[in-house]
């Protein structure tokens with residue numbers, strides 16, 4: 168794996184690096200927010216399931232950071248833990264808090280929000296991973312094929328919750344509708360490649376932004392049709408674009424917690 | 438006393454790898470789980486290539502270390518290299534027949550080899566073989582397992598999730 172750089176132009180390597188940071192940071196933040204539900208999920212089976220999904224997603228983040236390490240960008244742990252918020256390339260949605268409060272104190276987390284965020288994010292991940300299976304960068308193809316198999320179970324899980332809550336009581340439906348609105352406000356950068364759009368698309372690392380959006384919509388349309396609700400519109404322009412390092416305050420607090428232990432002594436083996 | 442260096446054979450390496458168990462299911466070896474992609478011997482140096490079952494699997498590092506230690510324990514072996522690769526991806530049909538037998542011994546139903554048309558799957562009870570079971574939680578105590586309930590013998594049991602490239 169050490170000679171992946173052979174025969175790669177500098178421009179191509181830069182494009183791969185840019186995309187890998189977007190993919191890796193998305194997974195890291197999503198996994199972190201998902202892991203905050205540990206012990207707080209609605210019931211014990213869900214606790215097991217959500218933490219399993221969080222663990223898988225962290226595994227996917229590790230894999231993408233490892234591909235960056237293989238490109239000589241830095242060590243995978245340093246890349247995950249030590250980069251400041253303004254260098255992060257995750258989508259805004261993945262960094263958002265789960266609700267009011269801190270999980271160590273008295274959290275008032277919003278389960279409807281977690282279900283909608285997870286369902287929409289997982290379907291977006293599916294659109295990307297499907298396309299990555301045809302990427303021009305072979306290590307990404309291999310990673311995507313592996314991730315896709317695990318993703319199958321995640322999609323099944325969140326789709327079930329999404330359908331059930333939206334077929335439930337009026338209170339549940341209302342909370343879900345509010346959550347859908349909240350999630351969609353932050354969905355403007357989900358399929359954006361930011362400033363690296365041209366480089367990523369021209370090098371055929373992943374299909375075009377518009378194709379990803381179409382694939383996402385098509386994948387959720389049957390579920391929405393059954394529930395008799397409209398597929399929400401993806402905002403044309405994001406209010407903040409995480410792919411360009413623009414973030415909310417929520418990211419800083421996430422990173423502070425996530426990397427607290429690692430920062431104490433980056434050289435230690437955990 | 439000078440010992441003549443004995444030749445290392447791949448058969449011997451596989452034999453010793455049969456003693457390396459999954460730390461979370463200690464009745465099943467990594468060979469029967471289908472995690473060993475290849476063993477190459479060059480002189481007295483050995484290289485073992487492993488495929489992880491699930492990417493976030495925390496047992497992977499233990500397995501890597503145990504693999505290295507096991508092969509190194511062969512007196513004829515000089516250098517050991519253990520590499521983890523993701524391609525070809527591990528799929529549940531890599532588990533051997535012996536692996537299926539040993540999973541049942543542990544109370545885990547082996548992964549079904551077939552999917553229904555809608556992508557769902559069915560296993561029989563790991564204890565009594567009854568087909569009258571219900572899925573309690575598709576996510577079990579580890580990434581690769583699900584939790585089911587047998588309505589015949591009234592036991593909770595686990596099943597190894599089927600994983601396929603067709604998903």
Ligand SMILES: [Zn+2]
Nearest residue numbers: 562565587590
């Ligand atoms: Zn039974």
